[in-house]
Amino acid sequence: MFLEAAKIYNFIKRDALSFSTYKTNLLLMMLGSFFGALSYSYLGENATMQIVLDEYKMPLVTYLITGVAFSTFIGQSLISVHQAINPWTLEEILVSPTRLSTYIIGSSAWGYILSASNVFVYLCVGLLAFKMQLAINLFETLLVLALGVGTFFGISMIGAGVQLIIKRGDPVTWLMGSLISLFGNVFFPPQVMPSYLSTISYVLPHYYFFTAIRLALTGRSWPTVWPYILTLALMCALTLCAGYLLFCLCLRKVRMDGTLSWF
């Protein structure tokens, strides 16, 4: 276990060293987050959406900033396994005594660190410049974050498994990524949509993740948050198991077919 953790550290070190050679990119990424945070903060401060106040008991600026900031985590989770399955590197790792799970977690870990820095910029802008009100329940926040990352990581494994077979154009990740802006509860709550559309939101993990993270960040009590956490936990268990199983099956199939490096 310790050895696998040490290996993950080396994956992070590799990606950090590689990333540090792109200095302009780092600067542009931070500036992009800063301007994004400013835009959403101004929008949130000068617009009203009554349903947000009624349902979530928070101003629109808090709703928007928390949604957009944490959507980077979800986006990162959705692409994490795809990024890791570069066929050439995958071949080299598969012939080394490194577990596949270590490789996938290690290869995506740096992406999460970058996403965390993005969240930090968003929250700093919201808190310092726009008096966004947060009362962070750290335990609940970390729990929701872990469950959300796990859920979307599982979906990413399903998508990556499909991509191993069809090589390009993964419909699973595409669908999940496309649904986020309309049904994801990031920019507006599903309650504003007609009921036949909002129903779609309630079957997607996005809704439960963003609702739970907002409630945890604004210090809601456990009885308010736990139904969302429970649903998310069930989705997390389901997608992680299905994702791991499907990815391993697809990997076995391409090893049988001899098409691992055909991209």
Place this chain on the structure above:
Amino acid sequence: MAEDSILTTDLTKIFQSRPSILRIRGSQERKNRVIKAVDRVNLRIRKGEVFGLLGPNGAGKTTLIKLLCTLLIPDYGSAFVNNFDVRKESAKVKESIGTLFSLGERGFYWRLSAFRNLEFYAATYKIPRRERKERIEQVLARVGLERFSTCRFQELSGGMKRKLALARALLPDPPVLLLDEPTLQLDPQSSRALRTFIRDDLSKKQDKTVLYTTHFIEEAGQVCHRVGIINHGKVVACGTPEQVRKMVQRNRIIELKVRNLSHTQIRNLERLAFISNLEVNLEDSSQSLFKLNFEISRMEEFAQVLSCILNEKTELTALRQVEPSLEDAFLQLTESKEDL
């Protein structure tokens, strides 16, 4: 079994390719194509042996390497590497091997230095942290890249990238090395240094087993204790380079040098039915010296050849029986199979 580092029994890998949904007009490609990339291969490679696998493009060399390193799953048959089953004990197999793929340099990180790249792979090979630096410096020195350890991978030349891929294969200090065309992109000096290193250092001193694929035939003859010729997935010949050369020596190839040979004598020679592949070249016009090459099946026929060309004017200056090269053997063994 104890002394066999690699053992395969009826190892078979079949690939199926589906036709494209966009079919070119007139194309015959309608059905699934079934290719036996590796066809009932039986190999026994001893510990400390350098074994060369020779074959034309698409013969199945890389597929065989990928089966042995567990990247591909065999359809039939069995394979053991360092006494571990590639199907059931893949983790143990991976701990026993160092691999160099023909496009192995693509697995590196282009923005990182040679040292940092090897440091990352050292971690994946479970090399303890305190030993990593020393081990990396050792393998970089072995492949002649010690002066380039701080250079980014993208700054290295094609040959240097190849050397770095070899250094990565050596990094875990494995008992078995699977090298797929290791001298590809190397300059002649580096290529020779690598062959010497494989034979003298890896095999003789360190008793490592090396499976070495190439289509540079003479290179294999120099470095390998034994060679196998693979064509259409089948091993069509296996033995020492000398044994493989002799496998194709059905006819005797004779080379003669004759002075003052007349055109009539050459025509008489051409009329001899038992002679094949006759070549006549004027080697030195000032001395009217001709070089003749031909093949005969029995030595008795040689007397008739001599009676055709020798008289009081002609003079036989040289005579030798030409041994077929490993390249001749390779071409004959792979061409004949292609005709089938």
